[in-house]
Amino acid sequence: MNFKExxxxxxxxxxxxxxxxxxxxxxRVKKYKDTxxxxxxxxxxxxESTKKYIDYKYNKLxxxxxxxxxxxxxxxxKITVYKENLISTNPNxxxxxxxxxxxxxxxxxHYYNYTLHENNDIIVKIISKFELASVKISAExxxxxxxxxxxxxxxxxxxxxxxxxxxxxxxxxWKCPNVYENIIISFRILIxxxxxxxxxxxxxxxxxxxxxxxxxxxxELIQALYNEEINKEQLEEQDEAxxxxxxxxxxxxxxxxxxxxxxxxxxxxxxxxxPIDVSNQDLLAQTLIIIDNFYQNxxxxxxxxxxxxxxxxxxxxxNKNIFNLQEKQxxxxxxxxLNKINKLQAKAKKQFINKIxxxxxxxxxxxxxxxxxxxxQQKMLNEIYIEYSNYDKMYFNLILKQNxxxxxxISSIVELIVSYPFFSxxxxxxxxxxxxxxxxxxxxxxxxxxxxxxxxxxxxMKSIFSKENFERRxxxxxxxxxxxxxxxxxxxxxxxxxxxxxxxxxNKLKISKFQRSLDEIEFLIxxxxxxxxxxxx
Amino acid sequence: xxxxxxxxxxxxxxxxxxxxxxxVYKEMIEFVSFLxxxxxxxxxxxxxxxxx
Numbered sequence: 376m377n378f379k380e381x382x383x384x385x386x387x388x389x390x391x392x393x394x395x396x397x398x399x400x401x402x403r404v405k406k407y408k409d410t411x412x413x414x415x416x417x418x419x420x421x422x423e424s425t426k427k428y429i430d431y432k433y434n435k436l437x438x439x440x441x442x443x444x445x446x447x448x449x450x451x452x453k454i455t456v457y458k459e460n461l462i463s464t465n466p467n468x469x470x471x472x473x474x475x476x477x478x479x480x481x482x483x484x485h486y487y488n489y490t491l492h493e494n495n496d497i498i499v500k501i502i503s504k505f506e507l508a509s510v511k512i513s514a515e516x517x518x519x520x521x522x523x524x525x526x527x528x529x530x531x532x533x534x535x536x537x538x539x540x541x542x543x544x545x546x547x548x549w550k551c552p553n554v555y556e557n558i559i560i561s562f563r564i565l566i567x568x569x570x571x572x573x574x575x576x577x578x579x580x581x582x583x584x585x586x587x588x589x590x591x592x593x594x595e596l597i598q599a600l601y602n603e604e605i606n607k608e609q610l611e612e613q614d615e616a617x618x619x620x621x622x623x624x625x626x627x628x629x630x631x632x633x634x635x636x637x638x639x640x641x642x643x644x645x646x647x648x649x650p651i652d653v654s655n656q657d658l659l660a661q662t663l664i665i666i667d668n669f670y671q672n673x674x675x676x677x678x679x680x681x682x683x684x685x686x687x688x689x690x691x692x693x694n695k696n697i698f699n700l701q702e703k704q705x706x707x708x709x710x711x712x713l714n715k716i717n718k719l720q721a722k723a724k725k726q727f728i729n730k731i732x733x734x735x736x737x738x739x740x741x742x743x744x745x746x747x748x749x750x751x752q753q754k755m756l757n758e759i760y761i762e763y764s765n766y767d768k769m770y771f772n773l774i775l776k777q778n779x780x781x782x783x784x785i786s787s788i789v790e791l792i793v794s795y796p797f798f799s800x801x802x803x804x805x806x807x808x809x810x811x812x813x814x815x816x817x818x819x820x821x822x823x824x825x826x827x828x829x830x831x832x833x834x835x836m837k838s839i840f841s842k843e844n845f846e847r848r849x850x851x852x853x854x855x856x857x858x859x860x861x862x863x864x865x866x867x868x869x870x871x872x873x874x875x876x877x878x879x880x881x882n883k884l885k886i887s888k889f890q891r892s893l894d895e896i897e898f899l900i901x902x903x904x905x906x907x908x909x910x911x912x
Numbered sequence: 913x914x915x916x917x918x919x920x921x922x923x924x925x926x927x928x929x930x931x932x933x934x935x936v937y938k939e940m941i942e943f944v945s946f947l948x949x950x951x952x953x954x955x956x957x958x959x960x961x962x963x964x
Contacts, residue, residue, distance in 0.1 A: 377923065377927050377928060377932070378924075378925060378927070378928060378932075378936060379928055379932040379935060379936040381923065382936050382939060383939070386939060386943050389943075398956060398957045399956060399957055399958065400956060401956055404954055404955060404956050407954055408951045411947050411948075411950060411951040411954075412951065414947055415948065418943065418944050418947075419944070421940060422940045422944065424925075425936065425937045425940065426937065428925045428933070429933060429937055432930075432933070894929060894930045894931060895930055897930065897931065898930035898931070898934055901931075901934045901938075902934060905934075905937075905938065
């Protein structure tokens with residue numbers, strides 16, 4: 376008989392004894408209560424010593440998680456820098472995207488989403504891009520429209536560290552609600568004018584970046600990004616302490632593992648067509664590698680399928696607007712569009728009213744003739760602004776024409792989305808009906824990761840236009856390797872099932888190597904529950 | 913058995929499995945809790961007379 380058996384019997388005996396005690400008089404009830412007190416008194420030391428022993432065991436077995444947050448954050452910062460460098464050195468884009476002008480102009484175009492202070496920051500960021508390429512610009516370069524010119528006088532003052540009265544900026548905005556659009560026009564003139572300076576800066580920048588890391592080519596930069604991602608994954612990989620902690624907290628369901636650990640490779644039945652001899656170590660290792668690859672494919676497929684609607688949208692745009700166009704004609708039209716804008720700009724510049732606004736004189740700054748002149752000029756500027764928007768559309772259409780062909784794969788679309796956020800963000804926003812910029816950024820980053828995914832395979836297999844069933848191709852290739860993949864595997868619920876089974880298999884293999892036994896883990900879970908209940912009381 | 917004829921047992925908690933250890937502890941605290949409740953609510957029970 377052990378202690379547990381003894382206590383089981385003793386509790387039963389005591390309960391029987393209490394049932395037999397008469398309670399028909401006050402004296403007998405008192406005796407009944409005294410008996411109970413005696414039993415409690417006998418039990419108390421046993422409870423205390425058992426608790427002490429349990430606490431000792433519990434503390435000894437309780438996992439100490441290693442906090443790797445700081446290391447992970449450091450790697451994340453490195454990854455961000457690598458990603459920025461990849462954007463700045465993207466050979467498929469122009470200086471406009473590589474310097475990030477596209478995104479800053481995009482943000483300023485949506486000035487109504489930002490505060491005055493934030494909009495000023497965006498303007499300062501655009502100016503800083505000029506500084507990078509040693510292009511000196513001042514308010515004098517914004518002598519296009521009286522209000523945008525005066526707004527920029529204040530911006531340059533603030534850059535010099537002078538205190539500025541933001542009330543004046545607000546007044547300018549109320550007087551000329553198109554002020555940001557007018558500033559954008561001036562920026563675009565300046566950006567195009569300094570194209571060569573930006574291009575030579577980027578050339579130097581790229582070689583500087585590569586030599587900084589001692590890389591021979593941009594591909595090594597991509598490899599460096601992958602290496603950091605491997606480091607990050609290794610740090611994020613759950614070890615024994617992490618998994619046991621998740622069991623204790625209930626984040627991972629222990630019962631699922633407890634009941635299936637005796638069949639360690641049970642999940643292989645889900646993945647394989649024919650069972651394998653798991654005692655054959657080489658065959659087992661080989662099979663696990665194939666399943667690892669399949670898992671990466673399913674993860675990629677999941678990202679692909681959740682964004683399929685976006686790829687379809689771009690495909691339809693291509694079919695509708697671009698397919699029948701000739702690249703030569705598109706280039707000609709694109710050039711002609713810029714000439715048209717230049718002519719309009721030259722005309723608008725002649726209408727510039729060169730006056731300084733000091734805040735108090737804003738309502739009297741224009742006489743009647745100047746006021747009319749200003750109204751006329753604004754009409755021209757509005758037209759220029761729309762023509763720039765058409766120019767951008769023509770630019771992106773040309774990019775699509777040059778990069779998408781009859782035999783292109785989804786990877787080409789993904790690359791365009793990543794390379795041209797100026798366009799893709801608007802499309803992302805409308806296709807997924809997203810409300811705010813953070814959601815658009817998250818989606819954009821998701822597609823960025825699809826592009827720079829070291830396990831990338833499917834988006835290079837899936838044709839944009841061909842009706843070929845690429846799931847079938849994938850299925851066939853895996854069936855050669857004894858993997859039980861069929862067409863339903865790619866359905867949403869089954870993707871999740873495959874991922875769940877994979878994680879379960881991986882966790883089981885890890886648990887089988889744990890220092891703690893299943894009984895010990897169960898003990899930790901049970902005692903934690905008891906402790907939580909005790910705390911509640 | 914001591915000299916008064918009372919039987920005493922010596923148990924080692926380390927002889928228990930983890931599950932038994934948890935269960936015995938739980939049973940004991942539940943039993944004491946049951947006892948406390950029973951004692952606090954105990955009152956005189958009037959015996960019913962036969963035939964009434």
